[in-house]
Amino acid sequence: MALAAQTVLNRRLPLLAVALLAGCVSAPPPRPAPAPLPPVAPAPPPALPPAQPLPRPQPPAPAVVRPGPPPSAPAVAAPAPSAAQRSAQPTATGSLVALADRQAAAGDYASAAAQLERALRIRPQDPLLWQKLAWLRLRNGQFEQAATLAARSDSLAGNNADVRARNRRIMEMARARQRPSE
């Protein structure tokens, strides 16, 4: 290390002359004093209630990339909505659902779920969107969420027997996977 520095110095002769003077002075200058803390107010004692935590962060998208459904998940394909339902889907949510399908097919469930959430902000009461999210969670192995989301879809499905039948199927599969012994 010392040797390396020497060579460096030798290559820089004009500097050496300057530096000779410098050698007489003893202590290196002090580092600048740390600046005062930024004006972010300290958190008041009662933080957010611990009983309503954010859901645990999911692993980053690349970490969940897997071809096909995860090993623990049932081999299910999302049911194709009938032609009538598909054409009734407005283009904005339709394109988000299509994007979610592509991302889920690539194993990026976190991004796929995010697209469905974008769609839900546009159509909060659309049972098909809730059902789609339920399927996604089922594929992702989150069985309890899958069953609850299917129930949410059902509560918005009115008399749509097709949607309700599929919700029932999701719930059955989710429950079966949750309790494999039963």
Added chain:
Amino acid sequence: MPKRRSRFLTRRAWLGWLLPAAVAALAGLALYAVHLDRVIREKFEGQRWALPARVFARPLELYSGAPLDLPRLVEALERLGYQRGEPIGAGSFAVRGARAIVYTRGFQFWDGAEPPRKVEIRFDGRQIAGLYGDEGELPLLRLEPEFIGGFYPASNEDRLLVRLAEVPPVLVQALLALEDRNFYRHHGVSPRAIARALWADLKAGAVVQGGSTLTQQLVKNYFLTADRTVWRKLTEAIMAVLLETHYAKDDILESYLNEVFLGQVGARGVHGVAQGAMLYFGRPLGELDTGQLALLAGMVQAPSYYDPRRHPERATARRNLTLRLLGEQGQLTPEQVAAEQAKPLRVAQRSSLTMARYPAFLDLVRRQLQRDYPEQVLRNDGLRIFATMDPAVQVAAEAAVSEQGTALARQRRLPNLQMAAVAADVATGEVLALVGDRDPRFDGYNRALDARRQIGSLAKPATYLAALAQPQRFNLATPLDDLRMSVRLPSGKSWQPRNAGGDYAGRIPLLRGLAESRNSATVALGLQVGVPEVLKTLRALGVTRELPAVPAVLLGAVELTPFEVTRMYLTLAAGGFRLHLRGIHAVTDKDGKPLASYPLSVEQKLDPAAVFLVNTALQEVARSGTARALGRVLPGLNVAGKTGTTNDSRDSWFAGFTGNTVAAVWVGLDDNGETGLYGASGAMRIWADMIGRLPAVPLTLTEPPGIHWAQAPDGPWLPAAQCPGGLGLPVLDGGVPPGAAACDGAALPAPDHGDDEPWRWLRRLF
């Protein structure tokens, strides 16, 4: 001879002293250089700067049918620093009649990329009629998210990194022309420049010129203090030379461009040309034109002296000098120089960096992040945080709080009157807005998260929900006694709940008890249901605090924060499904790689059919009950909501929801004093003002399975298109009032006394 000997001896003595001294000095110098070398390499390898975490708002989604009018789009574009006029490149737009032509910037979102594109947005009154790109109609696109704040390193330096390849060449040319013409030729120090500076200093008798190379300036800013001592100068020179031996010119230049100090926002230093562009022009560096880049380069020497906001003349002169130099060097034609010199400065009056915005919302983000990320990481690692805040909703909430709040304070002669508001998305549970003080810019006590206050009548829906979940016992028509009453408590004491204004209705249908917020009727119902059942329902709605098992809870003797109240009403708005109230969507590292996402998450603890009945009653609150003024202020929205007032009007509350937004507002005094305000005269005014400013979606309750419409002999009556005469009421399977007839003529299911389990509905599904 002796003389010569002595001279020889003296010389030897002198040499004998000098040689070791020189060797010692050399050794000392070598050691010091080694030390400096290590300092340089350690600091320059790896992460060179502590980078603040940057928080972004929810992006604006544009799609056909979006409830967004042209003025709101223009507002959003201007907040993002888009330039209005001739759309010529990313970050510019034009308005032509009912159309906007926008060149978007594109953005790398955590869940996918949004490409930059040219898009024509057509409007149809208050909504978007269509989006048209070069390839035809687009289904949707999102603008880049608004920057809403950061968590800054202990050094209090704000900085946005930029790669040299992304820096416009004009900026580099201007910087070198002004600061270091020989940058690409010297080895870290420039003897000629030093000599020139020395001569100037000697002539002036003071230090007037620096003669530092860019490398020396970088070393000075990056490693050393600012004092002008000979020692510091020499150390700087050594380090500059060392730096040049280790690193390429372009690497040093890039570091300089990111290190350089460009201004101050409060106590925070703004560093780097990229953040400098945001500070002065409100736009990304790549969108600045030649004149703006020349000004930025010119400011490097003395940012506060040339501050274009405070000293426009100096800034103009400096910019013009820079442009002239560029012309002299042949980098600009004389015509270009003249044209750029003739332009105004075009500095953004306000930029996203100069405003201390949204402190309460950032507080929420920080608290929710703190569980997963240590403070050190938040302040230093340049995380990108995608928050759920919707700038339009936040702006509406702030305007409502400060305008209505000021009016209320004046009207009640209470200068210390305080308030807080929270709004969230009913589908996803994302927090859209949060205000914690009458002055939304105040960064301190955050009442939205920390003010625990009695909720009064806001608790009542829990009693009615607990009752209606037992359909064989209760329905909306069940008669309740609304009379003066005395309740004997287990302690032996008695409790006399009182109706507001001493107004007692006698016998009223259950629906009216909630709609008119009658204390006696509610206590009578709650005692029939049982206080433990009501507490269970409160918990199922999302109340996590310890609840006292006393009848006073029925009337809201429970202290909750506005945030917790929002969570409770969100559960109602979501049809009985409990959602996590989220302030954050996702976190990525500084390069955009996703680290964590916080997805929608839902739990079910309540029967959606019973919740539907309660929500119907809450719509009646706003149609004909204590909040009936809302029907006038917000016509056609069919909002569901509840007023709340505590003893002696210490707290005024309103919580409610539309088809897309749930919100809670609290008004009161920090010392818990009396305000003379009721829920409807205080908090509801703010709530209605806020919702009225938004493109709200009317609330249409979707009937879950298990609901029938019927007509009961004595009412109560609700609008019901499917019933004869257009009036009826919803009833649950097994919960039909005596003598009622089904609206569709079908036979109503008989009461099922064997099943009082609130999970009938779910069980039927399996």
